[in-house]
Amino acid sequence: MLDKPERIFDREFEWRHLSAFAGRAHERPQLGVISGRRRQGKTFLVEALARETGGFYFGATEATETESLRLFSDALADYADAQVPMRFASWDEAIRQLFLVGADRRRPLVIDEFPYLSKVSPALPSIIQREIDRAVSSRAPVSLLLCGSAMSVMGGLLSGSAPLRGRASLELVVRPFDYPLAARYWRIDDPRLGVLTHAVVGGTPAYLRFVNDDIPAGLDDFDDWVQRTVLDPGTPLFREARYLLEEEADVRDSALYHSVLAAVAAGNGTRGGIAGYIGRKAADIGHHLNVLEDSCLLRKEADVFRQGRSIYRVCEPLITFYQMVMRPQWGLLESGRARSVWLDARTRFRDQVIGPHFEQLCREFARVEPVFGELPGEVGAGVVADPSRRSQIQVDVVVFAPAVPGQPHRVLALGEVKWGKRLTLEHAARLQRARELLAAKGLDVRDTVLACFSGAGFDPALRTESGVRLIGLEDLYPPRA
Incomplete structure (x- = not known):
């Protein structure tokens, strides 16, 4: 068991599985898939794993296939201490070489933000599948971790007839902190303040950095904290809710998806209610609901007493806050009118944000203990x-x-x-x-x-x-x- 670096807060479950994966790297070939919405700390974890084990880490970026291959070649050559530069004409060559290096080093190999690569090179999962199968046949000890934030893409890697189905020995989803752990992470001891803060930022670890470690000093400071953080156009958190949707690969018409999220945030949780809110027929929004579910931005919950009836809920608290508080007055917020907007929105926040959010926290409380x-x-x-x-x-x-x-x-x-x-x-x-x-x-x-x-x-x-x-x-x- 690798010692977890002190800089990693909690994540005991995730680190235990990653550590066990790394411990098997010298024994046999294995594939791991790590997913989770952005800002949950996946890169933090896999970078730390590669650093602690002497493994290979490559973080993909949005680029053409040619540029991605060049960046990958440089990273692999540097890791392998190659005497001459590596230049690959295709991912077929690149993955073969990666597996050769992996079998020789017997350390974890990490490809982060894999969806960026598979988007411009759709054959990549099939190439990896072929090399994994070859490694199994030859018993080459190659340990490959694929990591990514596009949930709809990562969720499909191991499903149905996907090439990599049945090949993985590790499938790990890095989720937001639950509400008690989030309060600890934000160093909040007041339960009421914990609920209020969680209703805005949820359990996403990166948001503490997004507000420059600005924590509400107490209940009396909460209103001011909202105005100087999430409602301030000078902070990264201000536009984050919009980016969460637009970063998903399967989202095309973002305006319609925002309208669907707004409908659900406003309490229109049934398919008919959502369709009526946005002015569409219920049959026309099935695809959009599926995409939002696959992206882990919406979840569908059954009515436990009425068979066949279900309701949609927004997964990310920041999106609900954005839809109910920020989006209706976006222009005023961009011009720096946070105080006026917040005074006008506090009633909506109480009734349509914090009320339903507190209900969800109570269900979580009943679920885990x-x-x-x-x-x-x-x-x-x-x-x-x-x-x-x-x-x-x-x-x-x-x-x-x-x-x-x-x-x-x-x-x-x-x-x-x-x-x-x-x-x-x-x-x-x-x-x-x-x-x-x-x-x-x-x-x-x-x-x-x-x-x-x-x-x-x-x-x-x-x-x-x-x-x-x-x-x-x-x-x-x-x-x-």
């Missing part, structure tokens, strides 16, 4: 129909036990979430009614916990109510040991 007696099988949200009252009950957090064939689905918890309101006995009564309706539908609710999540506290009467679990900010952000 056995907070309701045992590890959950499924966590989501759903709508329970109440025919006798001709109404519906929206349940923000639903936790199921792992399914057991032949037995009714067991509900561990039903949760109500409010960011800016104190929860009362009325909210508990709604959950109790939902539990009764689910029992009538045949679900097992004998041990179902009624959970009230709040960012603003609880009514004194609710605190004395038996059978109701109260979960506040201090529970979502427990003190570090």
Whole structure:
């Protein structure tokens, strides 16, 4: 196990797998694929791995095939201490030479931002597949890591009938930090401030550098922090949400994709709702939704109580913030009117950004820990129909036990979430009614916990109510040991 460099914050899981991959480099041929949205620290990890092991690292750039080959040739010649310059006429020659060097050195070989190369040289995955197969046949100990940020491209490398399918021994996705870890990374101890900050920048590590290590000093500083960082056109974070979309290889008409994201950020999560918001037919936006899903900018979540019904949600908090706060007043922001725009947008931020974001954090809280007696099988949200009252009950957090064939689905918890309101006995009564309706539908609710999540506290009467679990900010952000 390689010691993780001190400059790498956390990433214990990722480093353990990369270290194990490097440890097998002298034994047998292997292929690894590392993906993740931009700014998550993938390059930081693979560069550190190459440095610690004496491996080869090549970071591709947007270039023609000829220029990319020249840059690759120079990097490989330098690594191999070649006495004469290497010049390859094709990737066929270049990859063959790379595998020869790899078999000789027995160290990891890293090609970063691989989608830049495969975009201008579509045959490259097939060439690598052929050389991997040859290495397997000859038992040549070559260890190749392909790394990239274009999720739609990287996700397709090992899928379906792709040339590299079945060849990889490592498939690693580098994800944003979860919300408690993000608070630690930003050195934020106040749970309320942690939620507010996460609703803007999420768990992407690079954004701390984008704001020059500017951290909100406290709740009283949050408004000023927003204005001097994400709303300031002089910071890299200002245009980041636009770049996240435009950097994806499969995005052509970015205006339409921005409209789809705006629709979802505004709460129009169904396909019909999205289509109505942007003025298109539902059948016309299927491709755009698929591209945004493949790019990990949207995710589709099932309504846990209504089969066949699903809702789309924006994956990246910064995109939601951009769509709801920044995009409607982009011209004013570019002219330096951050204060005026933020004063006008604070209500939208509270209702359409922080509220839904807090609900998502509560579902994440319920998903990762056995907070309701045992590890959950499924966590989501759903709508329970109440025919006798001709109404519906929206349940923000639903936790199921792992399914057991032949037995009714067991509900561990039903949760109500409010960011800016104190929860009362009325909210508990709604959950109790939902539990009764689910029992009538045949679900097992004998041990179902009624959970009230709040960012603003609880009514004194609710605190004395038996059978109701109260979960506040201090529970979502427990003190570090």
